[in-house]
Amino acid sequence: MQLETRRTGDQLYVRAGEARLDAAVAIRFKDRFRDALDDAVRRVVLDLSQVEFIDSSGLGAVVAVLKLAGPERSFTLAGLNPAVEKVFRLTRMDTVFTIEPAGGARADAPDAVRAGTG
Amino acid sequence: MNGAPWNRIADIHNLMPGTAQATRRNVGFVAAIARRRTGCDPDRVETVLAEVLNNVVEHACRNRAGHVVGLEVWLLPRDIWVRVTDDGLPMPGAQLPEAKATPPEALPEGGFGLSLIRRLARDLRYRREDGRNILTFRVSAETAPRVSAPRRPAERRTAGV
Numbered sequence: 001m002q003l004e005t006r007r008t009g010d011q012l013y014v015r016a017g018e019a020r021l022d023a024a025v026a027i028r029f030k031d032r033f034r035d036a037l038d039d040a041v042r043r044v045v046l047d048l049s050q051v052e053f054i055d056s057s058g059l060g061a062v063v064a065v066l067k068l069a070g071p072e073r074s075f076t077l078a079g080l081n082p083a084v085e086k087v088f089r090l091t092r093m094d095t096v097f098t099i100e101p102a103g104g105a106r107a108d109a110p111d112a113v114r115a116g117t118g
Numbered sequence: 119m120n121g122a123p124w125n126r127i128a129d130i131h132n133l134m135p136g137t138a139q140a141t142r143r144n145v146g147f148v149a150a151i152a153r154r155r156t157g158c159d160p161d162r163v164e165t166v167l168a169e170v171l172n173n174v175v176e177h178a179c180r181n182r183a184g185h186v187v188g189l190e191v192w193l194l195p196r197d198i199w200v201r202v203t204d205d206g207l208p209m210p211g212a213q214l215p216e217a218k219a220t221p222p223e224a225l226p227e228g229g230f231g232l233s234l235i236r237r238l239a240r241d242l243r244y245r246r247e248d249g250r251n252i253l254t255f256r257v258s259a260e261t262a263p264r265v266s267a268p269r270r271p272a273e274r275r276t277a278g279v
Contacts, residue, residue: 106144
């Protein structure tokens, strides 16, 4: 499970560096996200632009990390590919996330972020 | 499948271990062929097949090693038929459960799989026979074919995973 993180002030930028966010990696994704979070983080951006496929376990893990972040932090999803966006829409989970519109590179998306493997 | 249709593009017959890793490989393999060779929405095929196999791995095989899952796929120009068989536990009451309807605001972390299957698959059928679960379904092209489907004799493919 690749999870790339960068801290900028109180913002935690996390990029899931996996083409498939599925049952094979969902638990590790959640665990690694938990490790990256700390009390000083106020805003979380989860970049899913590398993810081409998400299944119900992957979706459940994204909901779990939203809950880990908690209501006191802002939480934004970015870079949803069409197939991923479709799963959020079909399950109506698009209604509970702040989702950045597709297209346009993020100004804060680092070219080289700290890469973690595991 | 009884009376397999004459105009199939390809058949896939594979045996896989009942694991998440094997699910990942096989789902990707089938979706790639669907993308290249049929008019069916490959995202839809990928989602339904992944959720069906996830359920088999999690509930029938209980994430324990040693189970063998049969995956058979018949690709037609505008339809994909799938049969998944396994030697795991039967479905409760020997029938397909209804999808749970947890409101999104409750932030459910599960229960999405069956509702995705029921929304995206057609002719979904389950039976228990000779100690095996047998699930069949179809995924169809919704609109005009994405590609001009090639007409060539059916060929047999094996995932080799």
